[in-house]
Every structure is written in structure tokens, then in C-alpha cells.
Amino acid sequence: MFYPNSIYLNRSASIAKLTTEKFDLLIIGGGITGAGIALDAATRGLKTALIEKKDFAYGTSSRSTKLIHGGLRYLKQLEFGLVKEVGSERAVVHKLAPHLVIPEKMLLPLYEKRGLGSTLTSIGLKLYDWLAGVKPEDQRKMLSRKQTLKQEPLLDPTDIKGGAIYAEYRTDDARLTIEIVKAAYQHSVAVANYFEAVDFIYEDEKISGVHAIDHITGKFVDVQATAIVNAAGPWVDGLREKDHSKKGKHLHLTKGVHVVVPRKKLPVAQSVYFDVGDGRMIFAIPRGRITYIGTTDTNYAGNLDEVMVEKEDAAYLLQAVNQTFRTINLTLTDIESGWAGLRPLIHEEGKGASELSRKDEIFESPSGLISIAGGKLTGYRKMAERVVDLVTKKYFHTRKLKPVATDSIFLASSNFKNYDEVKKYIQEVGEQLKPYFLENEATYLVSNFGKQTEQIISYLTLFEGEDHTFRLRKAELKFCLENEMVIKPEDFFIRRTGMLYFDFPQLAKATAIWIETKNDINHQAGVDDELQELKQWMDRAAHF
Numbered sequence: 001m002f003y004p005n006s007i008y009l010n011r012s013a014s015i016a017k018l019t020t021e022k023f024d025l026l027i028i029g030g031g032i033t034g035a036g037i038a039l040d041a042a043t044r045g046l047k048t049a050l051i052e053k054k055d056f057a058y059g060t061s062s063r064s065t066k067l068i069h070g071g072l073r074y075l076k077q078l079e080f081g082l083v084k085e086v087g088s089e090r091a092v093v094h095k096l097a098p099h100l101v102i103p104e105k106m107l108l109p110l111y112e113k114r115g116l117g118s119t120l121t122s123i124g125l126k127l128y129d130w131l132a133g134v135k136p137e138d139q140r141k142m143l144s145r146k147q148t149l150k151q152e153p154l155l156d157p158t159d160i161k162g163g164a165i166y167a168e169y170r171t172d173d174a175r176l177t178i179e180i181v182k183a184a185y186q187h188s189v190a191v192a193n194y195f196e197a198v199d200f201i202y203e204d205e206k207i208s209g210v211h212a213i214d215h216i217t218g219k220f221v222d223v224q225a226t227a228i229v230n231a232a233g234p235w236v237d238g239l240r241e242k243d244h245s246k247k248g249k250h251l252h253l254t255k256g257v258h259v260v261v262p263r264k265k266l267p268v269a270q271s272v273y274f275d276v277g278d279g280r281m282i283f284a285i286p287r288g289r290i291t292y293i294g295t296t297d298t299n300y301a302g303n304l305d306e307v308m309v310e311k312e313d314a315a316y317l318l319q320a321v322n323q324t325f326r327t328i329n330l331t332l333t334d335i336e337s338g339w340a341g342l343r344p345l346i347h348e349e350g351k352g353a354s355e356l357s358r359k360d361e362i363f364e365s366p367s368g369l370i371s372i373a374g375g376k377l378t379g380y381r382k383m384a385e386r387v388v389d390l391v392t393k394k395y396f397h398t399r400k401l402k403p404v405a406t407d408s409i410f411l412a413s414s415n416f417k418n419y420d421e422v423k424k425y426i427q428e429v430g431e432q433l434k435p436y437f438l439e440n441e442a443t444y445l446v447s448n449f450g451k452q453t454e455q456i457i458s459y460l461t462l463f464e465g466e467d468h469t470f471r472l473r474k475a476e477l478k479f480c481l482e483n484e485m486v487i488k489p490e491d492f493f494i495r496r497t498g499m500l501y502f503d504f505p506q507l508a509k510a511t512a513i514w515i516e517t518k519n520d521i522n523h524q525a526g527v528d529d530e531l532q533e534l535k536q537w538m539d540r541a542a543h544f
Contacts, residue, residue, distance in 0.1 A: 009185055009485040014049075015214065017190040019221045023049045025391055026210065026225035028197045028239060030054075031061035032173065032377055034231035035180040036384035036406070042187040043409065044388060044401045049223065050189055051212060053196035055491045056181050059233045061377070062174035062495050063307075063341025065258065065283055065294050068093055068101050068378045069168045080131060082359055086378040087132020090169050093378065097179065097411040099422045099450045103138070104170040104285075107152055107272045109324075110162040118142065118162050125166050138167040152269050156326040168271070170285065173377055174495040175448055178484055179411040180380075193485055200228075200243055200369070207243065207367040216487060227391045230371035234304050234342040245365030251373055252347035253301070257313040258294030259338040260501055266291040266321065266328055276320040284321060288444070290336065290502055293317045297353045300342055308540050309338035337504040337541040344373045362390060381406050414450030422446065429453055436460055437468045445476075448497065455479055473510055477517045489514045489534040500541055507538065 025041050027034045030052025038050040052058065068090045094101040108125075110118055125140035134140075141164065148163030149155055185191050194215040201209035201222060209224040230239045234253055240246035263286055271285045284293050296313050311332065318330040346361050360375030360383045370390060375383045385404055392401060416422050430442035445453040459475035480486045480496045489511065494500045499507045511531055 008483055009182060009191065011192055011216075011485050011487075014185075014190040014192045015195070015221075018049055018051070018192060018195070018212075018223050021047075021190075021224075023047050023190070023223070023225040024396065025049070025227045025229065025388075026051070026223055027229045027231055028052075028210070029231035029233060029235070030056040030177075030181065030191070030193060031059055031231065031233050032057070032177045032180065032380045033061075033233070033372060033375065033383055034229075035177050035184060036380040037229055037231055037372075037387050038184040038189045038191070039180055039187065039409070040381070040384040040388045040404060040406050041391070042184055042189045043405045044392070044403070045399075046388075046391070046396065046401070048184070048189045049225065050181070050184065050191045051195040051197060051210075051223070052193045053215070053235075055193045055487065055495055056485070057174040057177035057495050059235070059304075060341050060344065061177045061233070063256070063258075063339045064173045064377050065256070065285075066171055066173050066292075067104070067168055067283070067285075068171045079357065079359065082357075082376075082379075083128060084131040085382055086376050087128070087134070089381060090378050091133060092381065092407050093171075093176075094169055094419075096407075096409065097176065097414065097450070098416045098419045099414055099425075099446050100176055100179070100412065100448075101169045101171045102422075102447065103419055104168045104271055105165050106168045107148070107270055108164045108166060109148055109152070109155055109160055109272065109274050110164070111159045111275060112161045121164055125164055128166065134167050140164055140166040152272060154266075154268060154325040154327060155272075156324060158326075170271075170287075171377075172448065172498055174498070176377075176411070178496065182484070183409055183411055191485070193491075194487055197223075197239070200367070202367060205367060207365075207369050227395045228369055229387055229391065230369055231387075233373070234344045236344060236371050236373045238304075240363070240365065240369070240371055243365050243367055243369045245363075245367060245369060249361065249363065250347050252345045252353075253299070253304075254343045254345060254353040255298050255300040255307060255313075255340055256295040256343060257309045257317065257338065257340045258292050258501075259309060259314050259317055259335045260290050260292045260504070261330060261334045261336060263289050263291050265330060265334050266293070266325070268325075272324075274320075274324050276323070282317065282320050287502060292501070293321055297343075299353050304342065306540075307340045307342055308543075309340045311544060313340070314338060314544060332544040335542070335544045337501050338544075339501055339541065346374050360386075362387060364390075368394075412450035413452055416450070425451070429457070432457055433472075436471070438472055441469070441472055449479075452479070452483075455483075469506075470510065470513055473513050474517045477513060481517070489530050490537050493534060494537060500537060504538075504542060 024046040025048045027037050027050045038048050041048045122142050129139040143163040145162050197210040197212050199211040200207050207228050213220050237251045268284050363371040426442045426446045430439040433439045456475050456479045459478050463471045463474045465471050486492045
């Protein structure tokens with residue numbers, strides 16, 4: 001199924017619907033899980049709404065390792081069902097957005113003094129390929145010591161005994177989320193960011209809506225719905241407390257940290273997934289001009305809105321890199337930026353952070369509130385399917401609804417058949433950008449926006465100036481302001497483009513485009529205050 005037109009997220013129209021209409025289903029939480037539920041429900045025929053108290057993908061869904069992966073590490077926990085589900089799902093997500101979910105071969109070094117041996121690794125990867133349904137050409141390839149060091153010369157040769165190459169997919173988690181939100185909107189879902197559910201409404205002790213505040217206007221409104229799903233990620237238990245139903249199982253939050261260094265400081269030849277000797281595995285992933293490193297897995301009990309990379313977290317990652325790669329000596333001063341996210345896992349008594357299951361779980365309260373937590377970015381579609389199945393069984397079993405269709409809805413207006421078509425399109429875009437001396441931006445634009453890139457290029461003629469890169473950023477910002485419900489600078493510079501993480505040096509100079517572009521399209525109010533908020537994000541990301 002392909003929808004060729006650009007999707008205009010109209011917040012005002014959505015607010016009007018939220019405040020005047022009753023919905024079959026209201027979803028609280030605009031991360032990947034909530035977005036997936038909204039798209040699934042709407043395409044089956046339910047009148048659906050989605051609200052988010054911050055921006056879409058504000059929490060966990062913009063702070064992951066940014067991989068659509070098959071869950072190799074979960075084989076250690078014997079979670080075969082989870083590996084099978086997310087492994088097969090990543091192929092589906094790649095089909096829906098091959099420009100955004102990109103094949104990435106991962107090198108797994110094997111060591112003399114730590115980790116699994118070659119035999120166990122070979123068996124494990126073969127099982128992984130089988131469970132995940134990996135195509136024959138992408139299945140694991142075992143390497144000798146010599147082949148491994150040739151594949152990645154930076155590895156310390158004194159401890160290497162071999163290696164393996166296996167298949168993963170790289171993505172931008174926040175962009176994937178916003179494209180799902182846009183697809184849901186096109187299927188008539190009322191969506192609003194900066195729109196917070198502050199309390200619940202009840203009729204005969206059953207939940208029937210929410211009291212909400214529109215943080216942009218400051219107005220309080222009521223939203224009515226037959227069914228309400230709590231998909232608020234780390235904030236799930238907070239909403240369960242408002243419903244007085246936080247009993248029995250509860251969340252166990254763990255923090256995952258990533259740091260970004262210039263590629264020249266860690267010039268790995270490809271993505272590497274390496275053992276650090278304390279039971280954890282860490283990724284080093286090259287991405288354009290940078291390499292990012294992660295992740296940690298530690299218990300977290302702090303402020304959910306101010307999760308930061310602490311110096312000890314960063315030092316742990318850098319030490320692991322320095323021990324693994326023979327000529328690398330990273331220090332805290334090499335870090336450009338970083339991010340920290342929370343995993344909303346289900347608590348299991350006696351288990352540490354790394355031992356907790358990554359399976360999703362659904363809670364039903366006596367009032368009817370349905371909450372979902374746990375799960376993986378890769379498995380968002382199946383999580384959504386399970387939630388909507390429950391909602392339809394509980395509330396709409398007499399209604400004839402359509403079958404699940406989310407495995408055939410292309411994202412970002414991009415019906416690429418495969419990644420080869422994406423690469424061909426990147427070349428075409430590069431030719432279009434040559435007159436603007438911007439052909440090197442083609443990969444970035446297509447990877448983020450797919451065929452919506454054409455609309456961004458069409459805006460270039462609207463902006464003049466000698467700095468062609470900033471001219472393009474203005475065109476990109478105009479597109480996001482008009483099509484992707486960007487409200488604040490952080491929405492654009494963090495979650496629509498990833499500039500805070502992946503191009504921090506440019507961000508320090510690029511904030512001026514926010515003022516200039518908003519002035520050009522008559523969005524001028526509160527610009528100085530908005531940029532102050534962005535400055536706080538920048539300080540948190542690069543405080544080392």
C-alpha cells in the first residue's frame with residue numbers, strides 16, 4: 001500500500017477533533033509503541049487519537065542504539081521467541097522503509113581470554129539466522145584470526161582468535177517514529193504533541209476519557225474515548241498511579257548511554273559488537289563523520305525528564321573502547337555529544353539490569369485502562385497488534401473491522417522495492433543538488449526523508465545566501481515546520497534531524513536558522529525562549 005502525497009500534520013485540526021469528538025481509542029504516549037498502536041487501530045477501522053505530553057519520540061524512542069536488530073544478545077537469556085519475533089519483524093520494517101532501515105554488517109570479534117568460543121558463537125549465530133529468518137546471502141560468516149584483523153585492523157591482535165560477520169539494520173529511531181505518526185495521521189488519527197493527560201475521567205468507575213492540558217495554549221480540555229491505552233514508556237507507572245491501579249507487576253527502569261566521537265578518533269572500518277569482559281557487549285557504529293559508542297545497562301531511579309550521560313558512564317564506554325582497539329586512546333575531551341535513554345522493563349525480583357527480559361507485557365486495570373511496557377523498537381508492530389487485538393476483543397467484538405495491514409503501509413511516501421533502489425535515488429538526488437554544491441548531502445536527506453527529499457529541494461530557491469549548507473537546513477526546517485508538527489527548536493535539531501547527536505559542531509552555528517526560517521514563514525513568537533531551551537539540551541549533551 002503506497003500513499004504518494006506528502007503528509008501535512010495539522011495540529012490545529014487535530015486539537016479541534018480531540019476537543020469535540022468521542023473516539024473509539026485514545027492512546028497516551030507518542031513513542032514508537034503508541035505510534036504503532038495508532039496506525040494499527042486506525043487501519044483496522046477504529047476512530048483513534050494519539051496524544052503526547054512532550055514531542056513525538058521524546059523519550060526512549062529517540063535515545064536507543066538506533067538499530068533495528070534481531071536481538072542476538074537475547075539468545076544468552078534463552079529468549080528464543082523474542083529473537084524470532086524481532087528478527088522476522090526487522091525484515092518487515094526494512095521493506096516498509098528501506099531508506100530508513102539500512103542493512104549493516106556487524107563484526108563480532110572473538111577473544112582468547114573472554115567471551116564465547118568459536119564453536120558456541122558459530123552455533124549461536126546459526127540459530128540466530130534461523131530464528132530471525134536471515135536470507136542466505138546475509139547469514140553469518142565465521143572468520144579466522146587473520147581475516148578478523150584484516151576486517152578491522154584497529155583490533156588488538158594480542159587477544160583476538162577469530163571473529164564473525166552477521167546481519168543487522170541501522171535506523172534513526174526518532175525519524176522512524178515520526179513517519180509512523182504521519183502515516184497514522186493520514187489514516188485520520190487525531191495526533192497532538194505537547195498535549196498532556198493530567199488525569200482520568202470515569203463513568204461508573206470505568207475510565208471514559210482524560211483531562212488534558214494543551215501546553216502550547218495553556219488550555220485545559222477533556223478528551224472522550226471508549227478505550228484508553230497507556231503507552232507512555234518510562235511514564236507508564238505514573239499514569240497507572242493516577243488510575244490507582246499500580247499493583248502487582250511494575251516497571252524497572254534501566255539506563256542506556258551512548259557517546260559520540262569524531263570518526264577520525266575511532267575510525268572503525270564497519271560496525272563492531274565487542275565483549276568488554278564484564279558480561280556486557282558494546283557497539284561501535286560509524287555514521288558519516290562520527291562514530292557512536294554504546295550502551296550501558298544500569299538501574300535508574302532519577303528524574304525521568306532529565307536523564308543524562310554521567311561522566312562515569314562515558315568513562316566506562318571509553319575504557320572499553322581503549323581496551324579493545326590497539327591504537328585508540330579516547331578521553332572525555334574527545335566526546336562531542338551523547339545521549340541517555342531509559343528502558344521501561346518489567347521488574348523481576350532478584351534480577352539485575354542486564355538480566356531483565358525485554359519482552360513486552362500488557363496490564364489491565366479494574367477501571368479498564370490498558371497499559372503496555374517493555375518490548376523492543378524492532379517489535380513495535382507486533383506489540384501494537386497485540387494491544388489492538390485486546391482492545392477490539394474487549395470493546396468492539398461485535399463490530400466488523402478490517403484485518404491488520406501495517407505490514408504493507410510504506411513509510412515516508414517512499415515505495416522503494418529494495419535498498420538498491422534507495423542507492424539509485426541517492427545518486428539522482430546528488431545530481432539535483434550539484435548546482436547548489438550540496439551533492440554530498442544526498443545520502444543524509446534520502447536516509448532521513450525518503451522521496452520527501454524532493455519537496456525539501458524544491459524549497460531551496462526560497463532561500464538565498466552564500467552558505468549553501470545552511471540554505472539546505474532552512475529548506476529542511478521549513479519542510480518539518482509545515483509537515484511534521486515541529487513546535488520547538490529541540491524537536492527539529494534533536495528528533496527530526498539528529499543534529500544534536502551527529503553533527504554537534506554544526507549545531508552550535510545552526511541555531512540562527514531557527515529564527516530566520518520562522519520569521520520567513522511568520523512563526524515569530526517566543527523564539528528567544530525556545531532557543532534557551534535548546535541551549536539547555538546542548539549543555540546536557542556535551543558537558544564532559
